Amino acid sequence: MTATLKEALKAHFGFDGFRSKLQEDVVKSVVRRDKDVFVCMPTGAGKSLCYQLPALLTEGITLVISPLIALIQDQVDRLRSLNIPACSINSKLPAAERRLILADLESSRPKLKLLYITPEMVASPSFQPCLAGLCSRGLLSYLAVDEAHCVSQWGHDFRPDYLKLGELRSKLPGVPCLALTATAPKNVQEDIVQSLRLQQPRSFVTPVFRSNLHYDVIFRDLLPNPFGCGIVYCRTRENCETVAHQLTKLGVSAKPYHAGLKAGDRTRLRLTGWRANVRFVAHWNLAKSLASYYQESGRAGRDGLPSSCRTYYSAKIKSKSAFSFNRKSIADRCRHATISKFFGDQPPNCAELYDEDEGGSSDNEAKQRKKEFSNL
Ligand code: ADP
Numbered sequence: 010m011t012a013t014l015k016e017a018l019k020a021h022f023g024f025d026g027f028r029s030k031l032q033e034d035v036v037k038s039v040v041r042r043d044k045d046v047f048v049c050m051p052t053g054a055g056k057s058l059c060y061q062l063p064a065l066l067t068e069g070i071t072l073v074i075s076p077l078i079a080l081i082q083d084q085v086d087r088l089r090s091l092n093i094p095a096c097s098i099n100s101k102l103p104a105a106e107r108r109l110i111l112a113d114l115e116s117s118r119p120k121l122k123l124l125y126i127t128p129e130m131v132a133s134p135s136f137q138p139c140l141a142g143l144c145s146r147g148l149l150s151y152l153a154v155d156e157a158h159c160v161s162q163w164g165h166d167f168r169p170d171y172l173k174l175g176e177l178r179s180k181l182p183g184v185p186c187l188a189l190t191a192t193a194p195k196n197v198q199e200d201i202v203q204s205l206r207l208q209q210p211r212s213f214v215t216p217v218f219r220s221n222l223h224y225d226v227i228f229r230d231l232l233p234n235p236f237g238c239g240i241v242y243c244r245t246r247e248n249c250e251t252v253a254h255q256l257t258k259l260g261v262s263a264k265p266y267h268a269g270l271k272a273g274d275r276t277r278l279r280l281t282g283w284r285a286n287v288r289f290v291a292h293w294n295l296a297k298s299l300a301s302y303y304q305e306s307g308r309a310g311r312d313g314l315p316s317s318c319r320t321y322y323s324a325k326i327k328s329k330s331a332f333s334f335n336r337k338s339i340a341d342r343c344r345h346a347t348i349s350k351f352f353g354d355q356p357p358n359c360a361e362l363y364d365e366d367e368g369g370s371s372d373n374e375a376k377q378r379k380k381e382f383s384n385l
């Protein structure tokens with residue numbers, strides 16, 4: 010089976026192999042169609058492929074729920090550029106195009122393989138009969154719920170419309186469901202399983218601990234001394250503009266990126282390639298929550314090389330912060346442990362990470378890593 014999957018991966022997407030063992034395991038599990046599947050992998054890990062490839066290998070149509078029209082458009086464009094029949098029904102779609110799509114879905118052999126919709130569309134009276142028709146004719150292969158944390162009030166992005174999806178599921182008997190998210194602490198995971206009525210799902214979860222990330226918190230007075238390519242998170246657009254401007258004045262090439270920019274400028278910035286090898290993520294302002302912090306800082310070091318996650322703080326900010334991330338203020342000393350525990354995951358061995366005296370001579374790798382960090 011692995012050979013066939015790899016061939017299909019190459020043929021449809023042009024990829025030489027799976028991104029990770031986890032991605033491969035998810036795809037293998039999904040194509041079996043015998044269980045619901047829960048996937049928690051970080052942003053950029055390639056979650057979309059976990060349903061896109063199975064969608065192409067199974068007869069029928071995969072229904073994908075995604076929270077934002079912009080995200081959907083991005084995915085649909087990408088799939089179409091690969092000649093994969095995908096489209097989206099959403100509130101912005103002209104009526105004529107919508108009619109064409111619905112006609113295809115009502116035909117005996119629809120051409121479409123992936124249909125993306127927003128959760129608010131799910132309940133729309135015009136779409137319901139179409140969905141019921143597909144289901145009764147056995148033409149729905151999967152229900153994929155992307156950004157599944159939106160279903161949880163504990164999550165950082167709660168979307169009430171996601172709560173309708175449980176009901177949707179009960180109308181689609183026999184259609185396996187795949188729930189995907191990048192960040193889900195235990196309570197959010199439980200909410201997802203419950204709300205989407207996942208039946209004893211197989212779970213595939215990337216371990217929280219990232220051994221190549223070094224977290225630190227430093228005083229704002231210090232001038233930034235960036236190495237390699239990175240991202241600086243700021244709370245407001247104004248902050249973002251100011252910091253980018255100041256960095257540029259210091260001779261560091263920097264550009265602002267925020268929702269206030271023109272779409273063209275944003276795309277150009279996204280395409281410049283800084284996403285691939287992010288060596289550092291700095292928080293000029295504190296993140297909204299520990300969950301957001303983990304997700305944002307986690308964009309560093311996706312290639313596995315040592316990378317730095319730095320939070321800048323001042324006394325003023327510290328007192329206002331929603332969560333405490335200062336080494337002195339947490340009993341564990343180790344931020345990796347704080348994060349792992351927050352997500353309900355096994356914490357790493359902090360002694361090996363931080364303490365030369367306790368590390369012993371056995372763990373050369375940990376010592377080497379520590380040395381690499383101190384050179385950053
Ligand atoms: P996520 O949803 O987990 O944030 P995406 O599905 O958007 O991630 O994928 C991130 C990028 O990784 C995309 O550009 C995608 O084409 C690429 N990608 C996914 N799987 C593979 C693979 N097996 N080999 C190479 N690139 C991949």
Ligand code: MG
Pocket residue numbers: 056057155
């Ligand atoms: Mg995604």
